[in-house]
Amino acid sequence: MENDLTVWLSKSFGLFYLIAMSIGIVAYAYWPSNKKQFDDAAQSILGNEDRPWR
Amino acid sequence: MIAQLTKSERQLALVILLAITICGLAMGIAGRDDPLGVHGAIVILAGLAGIFGVIYAYYEPEPSEARLALYYDDPSKVGIILAMGWVLIGLFIGDWVAWQLVFPNLTFDAGWSSFGRIRPAHTSAVIFGFGGNALIATSFYVLQRTSRARLPDQLSPWFVLLGYNLFCIIAATGYLMGVTQSKEYAEPEWYADIWLVVVWVAYFIIYLRTLVRRKEPHIYVSNWYYMAFILVVAILHIVNNLAVPVSWGHAKSYSAFSGVQDAMTQWWYGHNAVAFFLTSGFLGMMYYYMPIRAGRPIFSYRLSIISFWGITFMYMWAGSHHLHYTALPQWVQTLGMTFSIMLLVPSWASAGNALLTLNGAWHKVRDDATLRFMMVAAVFYGLSTFEGSFMAIRSVNSLSHYTDWTVGHVHAGALGWVAMITFGSIYASVPWLWKRERMYSDRLVEWHFWLALSGTLVYVFAMWNSGIIQGLMWRTYTESGTLAYSFVDSVAAMRPYYIARAIGGLMFLSGAVIGCVNIWMTIRAAHQPADERLADRPVPRPAGVPAFQPGE
Numbered sequence: 001m002e003n004d005l006t007v008w009l010s011k012s013f014g015l016f017y018l019i020a021m022s023i024g025i026v027a028y029a030y031w032p033s034n035k036k037q038f039d040d041a042a043q044s045i046l047g048n049e050d051r052p053w054r
Numbered sequence: 055m056i057a058q059l060t061k062s063e064r065q066l067a068l069v070i071l072l073a074i075t076i077c078g079l080a081m082g083i084a085g086r087d088d089p090l091g092v093h094g095a096i097v098i099l100a101g102l103a104g105i106f107g108v109i110y111a112y113y114e115p116e117p118s119e120a121r122l123a124l125y126y127d128d129p130s131k132v133g134i135i136l137a138m139g140w141v142l143i144g145l146f147i148g149d150w151v152a153w154q155l156v157f158p159n160l161t162f163d164a165g166w167s168s169f170g171r172i173r174p175a176h177t178s179a180v181i182f183g184f185g186g187n188a189l190i191a192t193s194f195y196v197l198q199r200t201s202r203a204r205l206p207d208q209l210s211p212w213f214v215l216l217g218y219n220l221f222c223i224i225a226a227t228g229y230l231m232g233v234t235q236s237k238e239y240a241e242p243e244w245y246a247d248i249w250l251v252v253v254w255v256a257y258f259i260i261y262l263r264t265l266v267r268r269k270e271p272h273i274y275v276s277n278w279y280y281m282a283f284i285l286v287v288a289i290l291h292i293v294n295n296l297a298v299p300v301s302w303g304h305a306k307s308y309s310a311f312s313g314v315q316d317a318m319t320q321w322w323y324g325h326n327a328v329a330f331f332l333t334s335g336f337l338g339m340m341y342y343y344m345p346i347r348a349g350r351p352i353f354s355y356r357l358s359i360i361s362f363w364g365i366t367f368m369y370m371w372a373g374s375h376h377l378h379y380t381a382l383p384q385w386v387q388t389l390g391m392t393f394s395i396m397l398l399v400p401s402w403a404s405a406g407n408a409l410l411t412l413n414g415a416w417h418k419v420r421d422d423a424t425l426r427f428m429m430v431a432a433v434f435y436g437l438s439t440f441e442g443s444f445m446a447i448r449s450v451n452s453l454s455h456y457t458d459w460t461v462g463h464v465h466a467g468a469l470g471w472v473a474m475i476t477f478g479s480i481y482a483s484v485p486w487l488w489k490r491e492r493m494y495s496d497r498l499v500e501w502h503f504w505l506a507l508s509g510t511l512v513y514v515f516a517m518w519n520s521g522i523i524q525g526l527m528w529r530t531y532t533e534s535g536t537l538a539y540s541f542v543d544s545v546a547a548m549r550p551y552y553i554a555r556a557i558g559g560l561m562f563l564s565g566a567v568i569g570c571v572n573i574w575m576t577i578r579a580a581h582q583p584a585d586e587r588l589a590d591r592p593v594p595r596p597a598g599v600p601a602f603q604p605g606e
Contacts, residue, residue: 007385018367038355041275042355045274046345050199052122053202053203
């Protein structure tokens, strides 16, 4: 792989896929219908139960 | 250990151990007088010890079905004990190395004890021996609880834990014999590297198999961090260690890369070893143990997701900041510098998330040294990620690079963040694992905490001073345009700081010795009638109910 090609790739695709991914992740994290799932997850580790569910 | 294996698992264990012994034999025959032969003997001994262990208990009754109603915690227990053993070895060698810089005669005129050999023994013992065992032990613990599923079988966790420790022993003994690839944090030679790949794949498969059997629909964020740690370390390890051995009977190998490509691959590996070995896995630890110990859910679960993806994808590009002002193309250096600065966002998101979780539980931080270990870890995580971003800036790096400032930065992270969160998590989980009401002595936990904190501060301040003085002396010119100081002048100026650093390290080591005694006494304490885990684990309060402080 030549240096010029690497530079071109990182300045085009490399820039935009990271920006697109960041937008996607923030949207996923703050999507209103996901809120309950995340709140439940945060609570799920608290509690005294210490056996696998079967 | 063996009694918990089913009949077929005992048979499979024998087959695996026999294969390991045969590999050791082949290494011994092919290696002969080479260090590879010595490592063959070590592998044979490990394999034979395992075979005798399995045969000794082979006819014990099989475990009952009742085991499936419980989590499988024995590998975690042994992992914690091994981690505490390795930390003593690693910190002792580290402090010895530190004193060698003050008194060079402390090599005692032997080759194996020279600085260049025991320094990697120190880094590997603390990073891989202590950190790795702690990560394996806590990841099995957290994985089962958050998935509400038992580990898939009884054999593979032992294969991963004990196989990993065999790798650590081969690595450490190799350095003392002068076996090294001369790549920082990737020193072990090709045969050790191949073995680690086998162990690591088995580790990842355990993770996937348990997650497939999970009863909790959502995969808790800690597991994401642990999985990133396992997966990315595998990728880094395989690529950076691509090498061709001189022959099958020779420990020495030559890297598949050369010149600046070799340097770039090494620091892509090296910096991501910091990111995924020393950060990602320990963040997984923090996101589980800190909320439980504080009795409060994580401040923002959504922020933890955003920081996860930020850390995972940005760290990948930061490695080239280790190669400022080298033959590496300028734009690659700038890329690494830019990503290092952007990394401050997800890093501080995690540190802030951790500290905000403690809002409403600060009275617990005051009273409970275990939670205080975790709090201080989060503070040091924030400090050292800021410092790291700062040092990655090219003009700052021109002063800091090749000086003790780098050493200070690494230890702010390794002692302040990694070791503190690990000690906190170990103190939290030892009573739960061994079904004790609490640690043997809370006072000893306090002693450990204050020794660890003051040792870290002494160490880091000594290295900041030393590094900046060193950097300035190297770039001070006289009126006639020549260097004002010779290199030896700068070495002589370091001596007081080297003494301070070695004392700081000694304090940190003393704290770890106290910790080992405390854990040992907790394990030895008479069995307390604790049905599940209780007492030491705060009962969580429903959200919105205020916590009353004493005296309110």
